[in-house]
Amino acid sequence: MKDFDKFDEMMRDALVCDETPSSDFTRRVMAKVAATPQERLRRQAFPYLKVAAAAAACLVLVYVGTLPLRMRMGSAAPKNQAYSTATTDSATMEAAPEAGEMPDETAGSAEDYYGFAADNSLEASLREESGTNDALITASQKAAAIGYRVEVSTREDGVTVCKLTTPAGCAAAELWLAEQGFADDGGYVLHAVDVAAMNEALPGLSLPEGDCVLILAPEA
Amino acid sequence: MKYDEKTALHRAQKGDQAAFGWLVEAYQGPVYRLALRMGLRPEDAEEAAQNAFLSAWRGLPSFRGEAKFSTWLYRLASNAAVDILRREKKYENQSDIQDLQQSDDAPSPQEQLERQDTQQAVRQAMASLPPEFRQVLVLRYLQEMSYQEIAQTLALPEGTVKSRINRAKGQLKALLAESGNLFGGEAVQEAGKEERQ
Numbered sequence: 001m002k003d004f005d006k007f008d009e010m011m012r013d014a015l016v017c018d019e020t021p022s023s024d025f026t027r028r029v030m031a032k033v034a035a036t037p038q039e040r041l042r043r044q045a046f047p048y049l050k051v052a053a054a055a056a057a058c059l060v061l062v063y064v065g066t067l068p069l070r071m072r073m074g075s076a077a078p079k080n081q082a083y084s085t086a087t088t089d090s091a092t093m094e095a096a097p098e099a100g101e102m103p104d105e106t107a108g109s110a111e112d113y114y115g116f117a118a119d120n121s122l123e124a125s126l127r128e129e130s131g132t133n134d135a136l137i138t139a140s141q142k143a144a145a146i147g148y149r150v151e152v153s154t155r156e157d158g159v160t161v162c163k164l165t166t167p168a169g170c171a172a173a174e175l176w177l178a179e180q181g182f183a184d185d186g187g188y189v190l191h192a193v194d195v196a197a198m199n200e201a202l203p204g205l206s207l208p209e210g211d212c213v214l215i216l217a218p219e220a
Numbered sequence: 221m222k223y224d225e226k227t228a229l230h231r232a233q234k235g236d237q238a239a240f241g242w243l244v245e246a247y248q249g250p251v252y253r254l255a256l257r258m259g260l261r262p263e264d265a266e267e268a269a270q271n272a273f274l275s276a277w278r279g280l281p282s283f284r285g286e287a288k289f290s291t292w293l294y295r296l297a298s299n300a301a302v303d304i305l306r307r308e309k310k311y312e313n314q315s316d317i318q319d320l321q322q323s324d325d326a327p328s329p330q331e332q333l334e335r336q337d338t339q340q341a342v343r344q345a346m347a348s349l350p351p352e353f354r355q356v357l358v359l360r361y362l363q364e365m366s367y368q369e370i371a372q373t374l375a376l377p378e379g380t381v382k383s384r385i386n387r388a389k390g391q392l393k394a395l396l397a398e399s400g401n402l403f404g405g406e407a408v409q410e411a412g413k414e415e416r417q
Contacts, residue, residue, distance in 0.1 A: 007393065011361040013335070014342035021252040021266050026244050029273045033237055033244075039278050179306065180299065181352040183380040191375060193279050193296070 039196075049208070050154055145204055148173075149219065152208060160212040161187070162195075170216040176201050177214075187213040229289055233280045240280070244273050247290065250363070251297045257362050258301040258354045259347045268304050272297035287372050294363060295373045302351040345395040353388035360385055 143150045148170065151163040164170050174184075176198060182188045190198070195209045207214075223231070223242045231239035251272055255265035275296045276283075283292060346354055359370045367385070371378040 007389065008361065010338060010342060011357065011392075012364075014339040014346075015257050015358065015362040017253055017257065018249075019253055019256055019262075020249050021262075021269060025248055025252070025266060025269070026241060029244050029248075029270050030237065030241050032270065032274055033240060033277050036274055036277060038235055038281050040281065181302065181355060181374060181376065183376055185377045185380065189375050192282050193275065194375065 049152055143205055143207075148205065150207065155213075160208075160210060161215060162207050162212045163215045163217060164207075165217050165219045167219045169218040172202055173198070173205070173214075173216055177216075184216075187215045190214050225289065229280075229283075229285075232277075233283065240277055243276075243289070247293055248273075250290075251293060254294060254297050254358055254362060255301040255304075257358045258298065258305065258351070259343075260301055260304060264304050264308065265301070268300040269297060271300040271303075275300070291369065291373045294359065295375070298355045298359065298374070302355060305351045305354075341396060341399060342392070345392050345399070348395060349388055349391055352384065353391065356381060356384045357388050357392070 143164070147166050149165045151165070153161050153163070155161055164173055177184075177188050180194070180197075182190075182194075190213070191211050192209055195207050195212065195214075199205050199207055199209065223239055225243070225246070228239040228242045228246075232243060248269060251269045252265055255268035255272075256262065260268060272293060276293055283289070346357065349357070355374070356370060359365045359373060365373065367378050367381050370376075370385075371381045374381065376384075
């Protein structure tokens with residue numbers, strides 16, 4: 001602090017003090033500390049979230065990509081058999097659907113046809129793959145409930161980036177950040193305590209609590 | 221039990237309350253003074269200090285030591301003080317900021333009176349500034365932190381800290397000049413220059 005000028009000296013002089021808190025301050029703080037649990041050390045969850053998200057995308061692609069094939073395989077035997085018994089009826093043969101088309105009502109329900117029950121098995125399998133995925137699902141659901149969409153990614157330098165978007169912008173979050181003295185420098189650098197405080201300040205918001213760069217943007 | 225800071229921190233992170241008590245003892249003065257100089261009354265400054273220590277206790281397990289413990293603690297304390305300043309209506313248009321006892325090197329009675337007047341005027345002018353401005357000024361002049369340390373403490377870019385301090389000083393100088401408590405008019409012009417820069 002060598003660059004203090006006269007004004008700086010005046011400031012120092014005005015601010016210096018040797019006041020101390022009351023004598024029972026430590027006792028009062030420690031009484032509260034005794035009743036306050038420490039936050040559990042959080043696992044570094046974001047790489048797992050990324051893996052879970054990638055796995056989910058792969059599962060969806062595989063599922064969609066193999067749908068026609070599985071439809072053909074599932075319908076081949078009964079349809080071929082049906083057509084072979086109908087070869088004498090040329091009118092029926094012409095009207096018969098091509099293999100690969102959806103079977104009609106008489107061929108059984110869609111569930112039976114595709115060989116699995118419609119039981120949200122995709123989400124269930126995701127949850128099984130990574131318990132930490134629950135945090136992202138919860139965060140996204142809660143954020144969606146108050147009009148935000150949350151995207152979590154990891155930058156090349158390993159920094160976690162949380163992107164909050166809404167159609168109309170993120171006024172409440174921006175206001176809170178400004179009130180805390182955060183400046184928008186292409187994003188807001190938040191430590192775990194800030195994220196926790198923000199989640200607390202904006203009811204319903206539940207960003208994954210860890211150090212991150214937060215980007216607020218209106219939905220494209 | 222006797223600790224050094226590193227040991228106390230390490231133990232407190234693992235839930236040792238006695239070790240945390242040592243940290244509270246060690247830092248209660250600076251943390252309390254920081255809150256006090258941000259314009260809080262003594263009872264509120266104690267509340268801000270207490271909130272800062274409780275936040276530190278809760279968050280200690282995830283404190284990774286990338287910054288100094290004191291830096292982290294001052295951030296919690298200054299944020300707690302800002303929270304109270306915003307929450308309490310009594311701090312709106314505040315002008316009767318606490319006049320605290322000063323340690324003097326026995327100047328003459330006349331000098332002492334003038335000095336006390338100036339100190340009081342600076343503190344009153346500071347009380348008119350937004351909490352974010354007080355925050356950076358207190359860290360700069362009371363804690364004597366560098367721009368880099370303030371940036372680290374408040375998790376702000378260094379450029380933002382510099383501009384915030386310049387703007388705060390500019391406003392402060394203007395307020396002091398208005399009330400006739402600034403040494404000559406040239407300082408106000410300097411403040412204007414700094415702001416333009």
